[in-house]
Amino acid sequence: KAAGSTRFERIVKMIEDSEKLKSSLETKASGLADALVPWSLGGTIVTYLLTRNVTKAISILMVDFSCALKLAMPLSVLSAMREASSYKMTVKGGSFMEAVAEADTIVFDKTGTLTKAQPVVADVVTFEGRDQDEMLRIAACLANAVVAASKEKGLIHEEMHSKVDYIVAHGIASHIGEDKVLIGSYHFVFEDEKCVIPEGEEEKFEALPAEYSHLYLAIAGRLAAVICIEDPLRLEAPEVMKELRKLGIKKIVMMTGDSERTARAIAARVGVDEYHS
Numbered sequence: 001k002a003a004g005s006t007r008f009e010r011i012v013k014m015i016e017d018s019e020k021l022k023s024s025l026e027t028k029a030s031g032l033a034d035a036l037v038p039w040s041l042g043g044t045i046v047t048y049l050l051t052r053n054v055t056k057a058i059s060i061l062m063v064d065f066s067c068a069l070k071l072a073m074p075l076s077v078l079s080a081m082r083e084a085s086s087y088k089m090t091v092k093g094g095s096f097m098e099a100v101a102e103a104d105t106i107v108f109d110k111t112g113t114l115t116k117a118q119p120v121v122a123d124v125v126t127f128e129g130r131d132q133d134e135m136l137r138i139a140a141c142l143a144n145a146v147v148a149a150s151k152e153k154g155l156i157h158e159e160m161h162s163k164v165d166y167i168v169a170h171g172i173a174s175h176i177g178e179d180k181v182l183i184g185s186y187h188f189v190f191e192d193e194k195c196v197i198p199e200g201e202e203e204k205f206e207a208l209p210a211e212y213s214h215l216y217l218a219i220a221g222r223l224a225a226v227i228c229i230e231d232p233l234r235l236e237a238p239e240v241m242k243e244l245r246k247l248g249i250k251k252i253v254m255m256t257g258d259s260e261r262t263a264r265a266i267a268a269r270v271g272v273d274e275y276h277s
């Protein structure tokens with residue numbers, strides 16, 4: 001690798017940077033140590049001049065603790081950083097350790113932090129009496145999460161899709177014979193592609209479980225199924241929230257790029273004080 005980009009060089013640079021980020025307590029101790037030196041030397045000289053006793057004069061130097069101050073503070077901080085690393089936490093400087101001791105609010109990301117970031121299909125809600133397995137079989141060509149669920153159910157599908165167009169950040173369009181098949185977000189399926197909910201099934205649509213993310217599957221301009229995707233909550237997450245409060249954290253916030261509906265459901269299960277979706 002190029003100079004400066006190897007793993008060991010990055011570690012060395014991080015250590016060097018962390019040494020620059022001293023806590024205010026380290027800085028104060030260092031300043032106090034420096035200020036003590038001239039007083040210690042002055043006291044030694046004055047003692048010798050008054051007593052003419054070398055032993056008494058040197059005893060002043062012996063009780064000087066400026067060196068101890070200078071050594072003890074960085075060692076204690078480095079020791080704490082090393083202890084943190086044994087709990088898989090990286091502390092990039094004494095100033096941050098000092099700051100987190102004063103913190104009363106913690107902000108968590110949702111996906112991969114409070115949840116496992118391993119999406120699974122929790123349910124498939126169908127419309128117009130369509131077969132659940134058939135809807136999953138069609139969708140399996142279009143989404144990785146759905147493919148995983150399809151394999152779990154043993155649904156081996158034929159490649160019915162003659163053409164697949166990937167539409168970035170919204171959804172995917174395909175064709176089965178003459179019928180256009182769409183799978184994607186609410187915005188993509190209903191607002192961009194103008195698909196409709198089958199007559200008389202609006203109540204079923206409104207009753208979709210809020211705790212899941214929804215993938216909408218439409219065939220020939222009509223909603224055919226909603227695939228409910230769950231990002232399982234980490235089992236330890238609620239307990240961690242309780243432990244943080246015991247440690248004096250007053251406010252726990254969750255932030256996510258997920259929908260407001262999903263964020264609200266996860267926030268209630270985890271037990272955070274506030275969330276932003």
